[in-house]
Each structure stands twice: as structure tokens, then as C-alpha cells.
Amino acid sequence: MAYLEDQRETVYKVDPAHPETKDLPILRTEELLLNMGPQHPATHGVLKVILDLEGERITKSTVVMGFLHRGVEKLAEHGTYHQFIPHTDRLDYVCAMYNNFAYCRAVEKLMNVTVPERAEYLRTIVAEVQRIIGHLFWLGTQALDIGAMTVFFYTFRDREILLDWFDELCGARLTTSWYRIGGVERDFTASLETKIRDFLAYFPPKIDEYVVFLEKNRIWLARTVGVAVISAEDALGYGLSGPTLRGSGVDYDLRKYESYGAYPKCEFSVPVGKNGDTYDRYWIRIEEMRESIKIIRQCMDQMPKEGPVMAEVPSVTLPPKNRVFTNLESMIQQFKLFSQGFDAPPGEIYCGTEAHKGELGFYIVSTGAGNPYRLKIRSPSFIHMGAFDFMAKGYMIADAVTIFGSYDIVMGECDR
Amino acid sequence: MHPLAETIQARFPDGFLTAQEWRGDLAVTVKREALHAIGRFLKDDPSMDCDYIVHVSSVDWPDEEERFEVVYEVYSIRHRHRIRVKTRVPEHDCFVDSLTDIWPGAEFMEREVFDMMGIRFNNHPDLRRILMPDDFPEGYPLRKDFPLQGKGWRDTFDFLNEGTAS
Numbered sequence: 001m002a003y004l005e006d007q008r009e010t011v012y013k014v015d016p017a018h019p020e021t022k023d024l025p026i027l028r029t030e031e032l033l034l035n036m037g038p039q040h041p042a043t044h045g046v047l048k049v050i051l052d053l054e055g056e057r058i059t060k061s062t063v064v065m066g067f068l069h070r071g072v073e074k075l076a077e078h079g080t081y082h083q084f085i086p087h088t089d090r091l092d093y094v095c096a097m098y099n100n101f102a103y104c105r106a107v108e109k110l111m112n113v114t115v116p117e118r119a120e121y122l123r124t125i126v127a128e129v130q131r132i133i134g135h136l137f138w139l140g141t142q143a144l145d146i147g148a149m150t151v152f153f154y155t156f157r158d159r160e161i162l163l164d165w166f167d168e169l170c171g172a173r174l175t176t177s178w179y180r181i182g183g184v185e186r187d188f189t190a191s192l193e194t195k196i197r198d199f200l201a202y203f204p205p206k207i208d209e210y211v212v213f214l215e216k217n218r219i220w221l222a223r224t225v226g227v228a229v230i231s232a233e234d235a236l237g238y239g240l241s242g243p244t245l246r247g248s249g250v251d252y253d254l255r256k257y258e259s260y261g262a263y264p265k266c267e268f269s270v271p272v273g274k275n276g277d278t279y280d281r282y283w284i285r286i287e288e289m290r291e292s293i294k295i296i297r298q299c300m301d302q303m304p305k306e307g308p309v310m311a312e313v314p315s316v317t318l319p320p321k322n323r324v325f326t327n328l329e330s331m332i333q334q335f336k337l338f339s340q341g342f343d344a345p346p347g348e349i350y351c352g353t354e355a356h357k358g359e360l361g362f363y364i365v366s367t368g369a370g371n372p373y374r375l376k377i378r379s380p381s382f383i384h385m386g387a388f389d390f391m392a393k394g395y396m397i398a399d400a401v402t403i404f405g406s407y408d409i410v411m412g413e414c415d416r
Numbered sequence: 417m418h419p420l421a422e423t424i425q426a427r428f429p430d431g432f433l434t435a436q437e438w439r440g441d442l443a444v445t446v447k448r449e450a451l452h453a454i455g456r457f458l459k460d461d462p463s464m465d466c467d468y469i470v471h472v473s474s475v476d477w478p479d480e481e482e483r484f485e486v487v488y489e490v491y492s493i494r495h496r497h498r499i500r501v502k503t504r505v506p507e508h509d510c511f512v513d514s515l516t517d518i519w520p521g522a523e524f525m526e527r528e529v530f531d532m533m534g535i536r537f538n539n540h541p542d543l544r545r546i547l548m549p550d551d552f553p554e555g556y557p558l559r560k561d562f563p564l565q566g567k568g569w570r571d572t573f574d575f576l577n578e579g580t581a582s
Contacts, residue, residue, distance in 0.1 A: 066547035073532075074557055078564050109439055236493065239469040239521035252468070252493055347438045350489055350500065352470065363473050363487070374558075376487075378471040386524030415547055 031059070034397065038067050042145045042401040045411025049388070049400060056396050061389045065382075068415040076375040080341025081107050081181060082318070084375070089175040091379065092413040094137050095356060097130035097166070099413075100179035102353035105260060106362035107181045109351045110344050111316050118307035119183040124262035125196070125299045126169070126178065128292040132203075133162050134356035134408070135285045139210060142282070142405045146223045151213050158206055161199065168192055182317030183310030193300070200297050207289055214282070224279040228391045228403040231276060238387035241380055242358025243284040244407055248276035254354035266298045278406045288356070316342050341370035350378075357381060357408045381407065381414035418442050420499060423463065428454055443500040448486075451503045452513040458490055458499065459518050466490035466499060472515075472525035474533040476560045483507040484535050488515065488522075505535060514540040532558040 037048035046067035052060040072091065076084050088103045089096035101123060108115065115123070140155035163173040169192060170178040170185060178185050188196075214220045230240070232248040245252055253270045255263045271287035273280030311317050318337055319330035344366040352361035358380030365374040384407035392403050417425070421435035421444050431450020436443045446454050458466040470489040477483055482504035489500045505512055514537035515522045526537045527546040534556035537543055545552060554567040 066545075066549070069547040071557060074562075074564060112439070233467070234520070236467045237469065237520050239471075239519065239525070241468075250493060257496060348443065349439050349441055350470070350498070359470070361471060363471060363489070365475050374473075374475045376471065376473040382528070383471075383521060383524065386521050390520065 036400065038064075042405070043411075044141065044405070044409050045414075047385075047404070047409070047411055047414070049404075051392075051397065051400060053397065058392045058395055058397065058400065061392045061400070063385050063388055065385065065411070066415050068411045070416065072416045073375055073377060076372055078371065080338070080370050081344065081372065082337055082341060084372075085179065085181075086175070086177045089177055090412055091377065091416060092355070092357065092360075092381070092410045093174060094410050095130050095134040096174055096176045097126050097178060098134070098353070098355040099360065100177060101127050101261075102351070102355060102360040103362055104179045104181050105353055106349065106351035106364055107344075110347070110349050110364055110366060111181070111313075111342070113182045113311050113313050113316055115183055115311055116308045118187075118304050119309040119311075121262045121299045121303035122184050122188065122309060123179065124266075125296050125303075126184075127261065128295045128299075129162055129165070129196075131292050131356040132289050133159050135289050136162075138285060138356075138405075138408045139282075142402075142408075143214065143220070145401045145405045146220060148213065148217060148220055151210055154206070154210060154213070158203065165192060165195060168195075180310060180318055182313060183308070186321075187309050196296065196300060200293060200300075204290065204293055207286060211286060221279070223399075223402055224282060224406075225277060226275070227278045227395060227399050228406060229275060229277045230387065230391055234390065235276065235387070238390065239383045240358065240387055241383075242354065242356065242408075243281050243288065244358060244380075244384055246270065246284050247273035247280035249274055254352055254359060258352070260353070262299055262302075263295070265302060266295045268295050268298075278402055281406045285356075343368055343370055344372075352378065355380065357410075357413075358384065360413075377413075377416055379413040379416060381409040381411070382416075384409060385414060420444075420464070420497060424454060424457070427457060441500060442498065443502055445502045445504070448503040448505055448512055451486075451488075451501070452515065452518075454501060455488070455515045455518045458501070463495075464499075465492045465494050466497075468493055469519035469521045469525070470498070472522055472529055474529045474535055474558070476533060476558065478560045481506060484510065484533060486512050486529065486535060490519070510534060511536050511538055513538045516540055532556060534559065 032053040034051040034053055036051060037043045038046040048064040050062040051058050072087055075087060085100055088099040091099045136155040136159040140152040143151035166176055167173050170176050230248055232250045235245050235248040249272055251270050251272045256270055268291045271284045273284055314333055319333050323330040324334045346366055346368040348365040350361055350363045352359045360380060361378035363376040364372050367373045388404060392400055417435055418437050420442060424444055425432040428450050431447045431454060433445040433447060458464045468491040470491050473487040475485040484505045485502055487500060487502050491498045512535060514526055523541060526540055529535055530543055531545040531548055554569050555562060
């Protein structure tokens with residue numbers, strides 16, 4: 001009780017110049033340093049943020065990361081190009097397919113390999129499925145972070161359907177390694193094509209279902225509209241990409257700007273926000289899921305029914321598995337590619353791919369050997385965290401979670 | 417030569433060294449004294465207008481006199497062109513001017529280059545390690561003379577032997 005009275009004595013601070021209150025005790029104010037993380041359920045992994053607070057407002061934030069650093073770039077220098085594909089699964093472990101895609105595209109650019117048409121369609125379909133999975137995962141966790149728990153169960157229900165396909169496609173739900181340099185590991189099964197068609201009919205009404213939970217929810221609106229606004233100019237200067245950049249009104253989407261895969265043959269639009277706030281970034285992801293459905297449907301219709309799924313460049317690409325088991329030359333080819341790799345021409349390339357988080361790029365320097373001389377991963381999560389201090393300034397503590405949630409960070413990719 | 421490289425050469429005849437074009441990527445090598453001025457030119461000149469910073473990277477060439485290469489890659493949203501600007505620094509004088517004042521996103525990317533390769537950036541607002549721990553004693557992990565398994569620091573922690581019968 002005495003403690004409480006002490007508190008009461010010091011807390012009420014009034015204008016010292018005012019005649020009635022000038023004799024009251026002066027309130028002690030000081031900046032508070034709040035340590036958030038690394039073990040915090042809303043940091044999407046292990047991320048630590050040190051917040052300088054004035055009351056409940058953030059005046060400065062220092063991001064401490066690297067808790068999940070595994071030296072992937074160093075490992076890449078010590079393996080062949082093919083051996084690095086499973087490492088890319090572990091970058092953004094929520095969406096492994098797109099990492100595989102980005103990496104394989106970079107190596108194909110380095111080796112000048114053209115992918116067969118059917119493989120391009122398969123890659124695009126799976127990449128878009130992965131984009132839907134990524135956005136569903138983001139939507140569920142972001143809503144959970146903000147306090148809307150129900151959405152999480154709905155999005156994870158649908159994500160589970162898609163992960164089961166991946167299981168059928170390549171035997172793994174998360175660490176897929178399905179893409180190969182020059183194509184894909186195996187073709188769709190017949191039942192998978194039927195399941196995809198079923199999903200295309202099933203999914204669009206479900207998107208409206210999530211929207212109902214959120215877009216008329218006053219708490220959701222209060223927590224997202226006008227929070228963490230960033231202008232287009234600042235967003236570009238900070239190197240933001242993906243929905244985080246498009247929320248600020250820049251239509252930078254590598255699927256349109258430097259089109260690849262089967263995207264040039266599909267009609268789709270790139271949703272662009274106006275205000276650059278968290279709500280716009282949410283809205284873009286919802287719209288992107290609808291666009292992904294359109295892309296998948298077009299790809300399913302246009303895709304050639306038959307055809308190879310792997311380029312025939314024996315010095316670079318792997319032989320089909322059934323030939324490895326029956327044909328001596330193919331077995332030697334497979335063995336040589338995995339034990340020694342292929343010699344890439346000397347040179348350097350950068351190849352960016354529009355993953356669902358943003359621009360995932362690989363910068364590869366080759367000196368003509370069987371392994372990359374230097375491989376740099378331009379991971380969107382890492383670069384987005386660079387803008388965190390700028391975007392969090394002036395907002396409340398509770399908004400910190402919303403802000404880095406709205407980048408869709410995954411620490412595996414951030415720390416590499 | 418690529419027209420963009422020609423423009424840079426015409427504007428900075430002293431700072432410009434070479435330009436390569438390979439697989440559709442344009443890379444311009446410049447002197448490090450001119451790097452900041454060229455960065456400013458790339459950002460502000462209307463014909464360049466490179467407002468989007470893609471990545472900052474570094475390469476180690478231990479056998480060469482100027483050992484490290486710092487790589488900046490920028491993109492113009494309006495003109496849709498991509499330029500890679502590279503510069504070389506020797507090991508004994510490992511300093512480059514920071515481009516954080518031009519593209520604020522360079523802050524984290526340059527910190528990563530410092531952390532991994534040990535290249536220092538002049539006028540950088542907060543040049544600390546970013547991925548490795550602050551007290552990491554083994555130097556810079558992405559240098560070519562750094563062994564893949566580290567130099568032994570990771571085996572020195574006390575908790576590694578906890579619970580095992582001695």
C-alpha cells in the first residue's frame with residue numbers, strides 16, 4: 001500500500017509554472033529501452049529488436065539479427081551447382097519452391113540453358129501455388145500477430161491442401177528441391193492435375209471468406225490503416241520490393257518487368273496500392289492470390305500435354321531417373337554431375353526472381369570451375385529489415401510487430 | 417560499348433575504368449575515388465534515374481594486388497535498366513565511400529559486406545557486424561583464406577561439454 005502511495009505521489013506531473021501545481025513533485029521522465037526478442041512469438045523466428053521508447057512511441061529501433069546465420073553463401077563456394085539446390089530450400093523455409101526457382105534460373109542464365117516449354121509451365125504453376133501458400137501463411141500469421149486468431153485456422157486449412165500436393169509431387173511438404181537446373185525433377189501425376197483443377201474452383205470463394213473476417217473488422221482496420229506509411233521514393237531507396245514496394249504505388253514486378261517462365265504467355269494484372277500503409281500491403285497480397293489463380297488456370301489450359309520436363313544439355317542437366325537406372329551412359333553422366341559438377345564459363349550474372357516476399361536474386365561469380373567462386377543471395381527479408389528503423393519511428397510498441405509482419409520476414413532467409 | 421557505360425565514361429573520364437556486358441548484364445568498373453560521385457550521378461541524372469538499389473556485394477580475389485571487389489547493383493524503375501558498378505580496394509587500405517546517403521538501403525547491405533569481407537565504408541552511420549556476433553574473433557568469414565569450418569572458436573564454449581561424463 002505504501003508503495004502505491006509513493007507511486008501516486010510521483011506520477012502526476014503538472015505544469016511547474018502554474019501557481020496551483022508548482023509545488024507538486026516533478027514527474028521523472030526518461031527514455032525506456034525495450035528489448036524485444038529474440039525469443040518472441042511474433043518475430044517469425046529469432047529476431048531481436050531494441051526499441052527506444054518515449055512513452056509508448058518508438059523513437060529509434062535497432063535490429064539485431066544473425067541468430068539463424070548458417071553461412072549458406074560460404075557453403076555454396078564449396079559445393080557444385082547442383083548440390084546447392086537443397087540449401088536454397090532452407091533459406092525461406094516457408095516457401096522453398098520459389099527459392100529453388102530463383103536459384104535454378106540464375107544458374108540457367110549463367111550456363112545459357114533453355115528450359116523446355118512444358119517444364120516452363122510446370123515451373124510457373126508450382127511457383128504460383130507456392131505464392132498462394134506464402135500469402136496464406138503470411139495472412140494467417142499477420143492476423144494472429146495483430147490479434148485476429150480465427151483467420152489463422154482458415155488459411156492453414158487451405159495451405160494444408162496445397163502442401164499435400166507438394167507431398168505428392170516431390171515427396172516433401174516444405175523442403176521440396178523439386179526444381180532442377182534446366183527443368184524440373186518430375187512431371188505432374190495425372191491425379192495432381194485433377195486436384196489442381198478442383199482447387200481452382202474451390203479456392204476463390206475462400207479468399208472472400210478471409211476478407212470477410214478482416215475488412216470489416218474495426219480492430220484490424222485500426223491496426224493496419226495508416227500504420228507504417230512509406231512513400232514510393234523512400235521505399236525504392238531502401239530497396240524494398242514485392243508487395244511491400246507495390247503498396248507504395250510502384251508497379252515493380254519482375255514477372256512483368258523482366259518476364260520469365262510462362263508469365264509472358266499469361267494475362268494477369270499487378271495490384272498496386274496507393275497509401276503505402278500496412279493495409280495496402282495486405283490488400284495487395286489478397287489480390288495477388290486472385291491473380292495467381294488466374295495464372296494457374298491459364299497455364300493449365302495452355303500447357304502442352306506431352307513433352308520433356310528437362311533440357312537436354314548433357315554437360316549441365318541431369319538425365320531422367322529411369323534412364324539412370326537402365327543406361328550406363330546416363331548413370332555416368334549423373335555420377336559426374338553430382339561428384340564433380342559442371343564447369344561454368346567465367347563471368348558473373350545477377351538474376352532476380354519475383355518471389356512472394358519480393359525480389360529474390362542470386363549474384364553468381366564464376367571463374368570457370370565446377371563450383372561458384374562467389375554466390376550472393378539478395379534476400380528480400382534482409383533488405384526489408386533495413387527499412388524497419390525508418391518505418392517504425394513514431395509508431396507504438398504494438399505496431400512494431402505489425403510492421404515487420406507486413407514485410408513477411410522469414411529469418412532463415414534474412415540471416416542466410 | 418553499352419550506351420549507359422558510354423555516358424558514364426564521358427561524364428567521368430578519370431574515374432571510369434572498364435565496362436563489360438555478359439548475358440545481358442552491364443557491369444562498369446570504376447575507381448574507388450569516383451564511386452560516390454558516380455553513385456550520385458546514377459541516382460540524380462534524369463537519363464540514368466537509378467532509384468532502386470538491388471544489392472551490395474563483395475568478391476575476394478586473394479591473388480590480385482587490389483584484393484577486394486565491392487559491387488553495387490542499381491536499377492531504374494522508369495527506364496528499366498540495371499547497372500552493376502564495381503570497384504577494387506587493396507587489402508592494406510580497405511576503405512570505400514559509403515553510398516548510404518544516396519540510397520538509404522545501402523546501410524544494411526554495406527554492414528553485411530563489412531561483416532563478411534572486412535571492407536570498411538567511410539561515412540557509414542553505423543558500421544557494425546550484422547550477422548556474426550559482435551565479439552566474433554575470427555575475422556571475416558567470406559574471405560577466401562577463412563576455412564569452411566571456422567578457426568575453432570565454436571569449440572571453445574563451456575556449454576558444449578555440459579552434461580557429458582568427464
